[in-house]
Amino acid sequence: MAVYTEVSADELIPFVETYNIGSVLTFKGIAEGVENTNYMIQTDRDRFFLTLYEKRVKPEDLPFFLGLLNHLSDQGFPCPKPIHDREGRDLRELNGRPAAMVSFLDGLSVRRPKPVQCAELGQGLAKMHLLGEGFTIKRQNALGPGGWRELFESCRGSMSKGLPQMPSLEEVISNELDNLASNWPVGLPEGTIHADLFPDNVFFIGDRLSGFIDFYFACNDLLAYDLAICLNAWCFEPDGQFNITKARALTNAYSTVRPLNAQEIAALPTLARGAALRFLLTRLVDWLTPVEGALVKPKDPREYVEKLRFHKNVKGPSAYGLD
Amino acid sequence: MAVYTEVSADELIPFVETYNIGSVLTFKGIAEGVENTNYMIQTDRDRFFLTLYEKRVKPEDLPFFLGLLNHLSDQGFPCPKPIHDREGRDLRELNGRPAAMVSFLDGLSVRRPKPVQCAELGQGLAKMHLLGEGFTIKRQNALGPGGWRELFESCRGSMSKGLPQMPSLEEVISNELDNLASNWPVGLPEGTIHADLFPDNVFFIGDRLSGFIDFYFACNDLLAYDLAICLNAWCFEPDGQFNITKARALTNAYSTVRPLNAQEIAALPTLARGAALRFLLTRLVDWLTPVEGALVKPKDPREYVEKLRFHKNVKGPSAYGLD
Numbered sequence: 016m017a018v019y020t021e022v023s024a025d026e027l028i029p030f031v032e033t034y035n036i037g038s039v040l041t042f043k044g045i046a047e048g049v050e051n052t053n054y055m056i057q058t059d060r061d062r063f064f065l066t067l068y069e070k071r072v073k074p075e076d077l078p079f080f081l082g083l084l085n086h087l088s089d090q091g092f093p094c095p096k097p098i099h100d101r102e103g104r105d106l107r108e109l110n111g112r113p114a115a116m117v118s119f120l121d122g123l124s125v126r127r128p129k130p131v132q133c134a135e136l137g138q139g140l141a142k143m144h145l146l147g148e149g150f151t152i153k154r155q156n157a158l159g160p161g162g163w164r165e166l167f168e169s170c171r172g173s174m175s176k177g178l179p180q181m182p183s184l185e186e187v188i189s190n191e192l193d194n195l196a197s198n199w200p201v202g203l204p205e206g207t208i209h210a211d212l213f214p215d216n217v218f219f220i221g222d223r224l225s226g227f228i229d230f231y232f233a234c235n236d237l238l239a240y241d242l243a244i245c246l247n248a249w250c251f252e253p254d255g256q257f258n259i260t261k262a263r264a265l266t267n268a269y270s271t272v273r274p275l276n277a278q279e280i281a282a283l284p285t286l287a288r289g290a291a292l293r294f295l296l297t298r299l300v301d302w303l304t305p306v307e308g309a310l311v312k313p314k315d316p317r318e319y320v321e322k323l324r325f326h327k328n329v330k331g332p333s334a335y336g337l338d
Numbered sequence: 339m340a341v342y343t344e345v346s347a348d349e350l351i352p353f354v355e356t357y358n359i360g361s362v363l364t365f366k367g368i369a370e371g372v373e374n375t376n377y378m379i380q381t382d383r384d385r386f387f388l389t390l391y392e393k394r395v396k397p398e399d400l401p402f403f404l405g406l407l408n409h410l411s412d413q414g415f416p417c418p419k420p421i422h423d424r425e426g427r428d429l430r431e432l433n434g435r436p437a438a439m440v441s442f443l444d445g446l447s448v449r450r451p452k453p454v455q456c457a458e459l460g461q462g463l464a465k466m467h468l469l470g471e472g473f474t475i476k477r478q479n480a481l482g483p484g485g486w487r488e489l490f491e492s493c494r495g496s497m498s499k500g501l502p503q504m505p506s507l508e509e510v511i512s513n514e515l516d517n518l519a520s521n522w523p524v525g526l527p528e529g530t531i532h533a534d535l536f537p538d539n540v541f542f543i544g545d546r547l548s549g550f551i552d553f554y555f556a557c558n559d560l561l562a563y564d565l566a567i568c569l570n571a572w573c574f575e576p577d578g579q580f581n582i583t584k585a586r587a588l589t590n591a592y593s594t595v596r597p598l599n600a601q602e603i604a605a606l607p608t609l610a611r612g613a614a615l616r617f618l619l620t621r622l623v624d625w626l627t628p629v630e631g632a633l634v635k636p637k638d639p640r641e642y643v644e645k646l647r648f649h650k651n652v653k654g655p656s657a658y659g660l661d
Contacts, residue, residue, distance in 0.1 A: 123350075
């Protein structure tokens with residue numbers, strides 16, 4: 016949540032001149048993004064968003080991320096559109112960092128989404144899944160089921176110290192890993208998923224979806240797993256209660272654009288458990304291995320213990336409004 | 339250099355609706371400002387700049403700062419213009435912090451100013467001094483000559499530990515404090531000064547001055563002392579050399595708008611020594627007492643030891659281009 020790489024006006028102006036986007040009137044470092052350095056640039060033509068990729072993003076993944084944004088925005092999907100420089104390149108370098116200029120997406124992220132916004136999200140997600148079909152670059156989901164056990168092993172030793180009030184956590188996770196290893200669905204439709212579609216990463220103007228941002232976890236995986244992530248990220252209230260009205264709005268709106276097949280519907284409780292476990296595990300790692308000088312307080316992993324418990328107890332997909 | 343107080347869309351939108359400035363299209367926390375939290379707000383009408391005042395700004399000083407910005411911008415001076423809410427208030431509260439909305443000033447700060455930009459600065463500074471004349475609220479300069487000895491006493495004990503390579507620093511400062519106490523000019527024209535007009539705080543569009551920002555050290559003091567601060571902040575090259583071409587551009591352009599009197603010209607070397615000592619002392623305090631979790635690396639105080647040495651050796655005001 017900071018500017019990790021400083022860019023001065025003397026450095027920015029010649030860089031912007033290599034694009035056909037007008038002259039810079041102002042630019043500001045943005046306190047947003049845990050991973051990268053971001054600048055808002057206002058030219059005499061429009062606003063733009065410049066990202067300098069820091070250490071946590073692998074340079075070899077950038078053609079996938081930028082390719083996906085090109086692919087989606089070219090088809091009119093509301094996401095940042097990579098700006099190509101005068102030589103046609105979208106991936107550049109600035110101050111020693113890989114850098115990309117994209118269109119600036121107006122809109123606000125909501126902290127407490129309304130059902131109508133969950134429906135907008137569902138439709139948008141389904142559209143993104145359909146439009147992603149022709150995208151040919153692939154990226155494995157490093158944080159998918161195949162990576163969960165390793166995440167667990169990396170932090171199980173320090174778990175009791177970091178969260179002494181949850182002595183059974185190790186057992187809960189271990190059991191869930193075994194369960195998901197046996198029951199993870201096979202044969203469901205796959206494609207390009209966002210994989211991190213939290214309210215922070217979705218913009219609205221009023222109740223209308225204005226776009227998705229932050230595609231840096233996007234990868235190839237089960238499409239319905241993306242929906243299961245959204246059920247976790249959008250449909251629980253701050254007090255921990257699951258809001259079925261929001262879930263119904265989300266899943267039903269999704270289905271109007273891309274109907275879920277019977278296997279996907281049946282697998283939804285398992286996928287939701289997997290998504291809860293994925294965020295539980297990565298939050299645990301961040302919680303137990305605080306980064307020196309980190310500017311962002313790690314999020315409490317216990318929220319996802321509770322979400323996992325909810326999904327374990329559901330009777331079936333009707334719990335998510337899929338009747 | 340961060341967002342200290344988070345503001346969500348749910349909190350910002352009703353706040354913005356109490357102003358007559360249109361509806362919010364986007365807002366971003368800005369990684370700028372050591373002291374306060376700043377947001378850029380884009381509405382369907384214009385851009386605005388929202389500041390939440392953090393602990394280091396005294397609430398009782400805010401009527402002075404906002405009053406000064408009102409006074410200057412009402413007369414067409416290029417500085418942020420406080421926006422009044424529908425009830426006419428410019429000082430508000432948001433998320434437990436005093437808060438003010440101001441107009442957004444386009445422009446870029448330069449790292450290595452050109453002589454023509456130093457001339458623009460000089461004219462702008464002189465205009466600000468003249469326009470400040472009718473401003474009736476007063477604020478003492480807490481970091482003026484009367485406060486220097488106290489700053490020195492607060493850090494002299496730890497000085498040798500913090501800067502072991504400069505064993506004579508304590509003596510240099512002590513002697514300079516004695517010298518300035520004896521020779522500080524009296525009877526020079528006083529008024530409202532900016533007191534922190536570093537290149538960071540001055541915007542240009544091309545070579546043209548577009549405005550001054552960050553008035554949070556503004557106070558009543560000798561007008562020529564403000565010019566002496568600019569000589570220190572604008573006229574030394576990164577290698578430590580004093581650039582008389584820039585100094586001449588600055589002082590002569592100043593004089594075309596507000597002619598310096600003979601006493602001010604004669605006092606300039608002493609004022610420049612005082613300004614160098616002021617920034618040496620505050621940098622020393624920041625250097626020797628690092629703040630836990632600070633997001634900004636303290637600036638090296640030794641730069642100002644060298645600047646002080648330069649001013650001690652000048653033959654007279656001609657060193658600053660005042661012949």
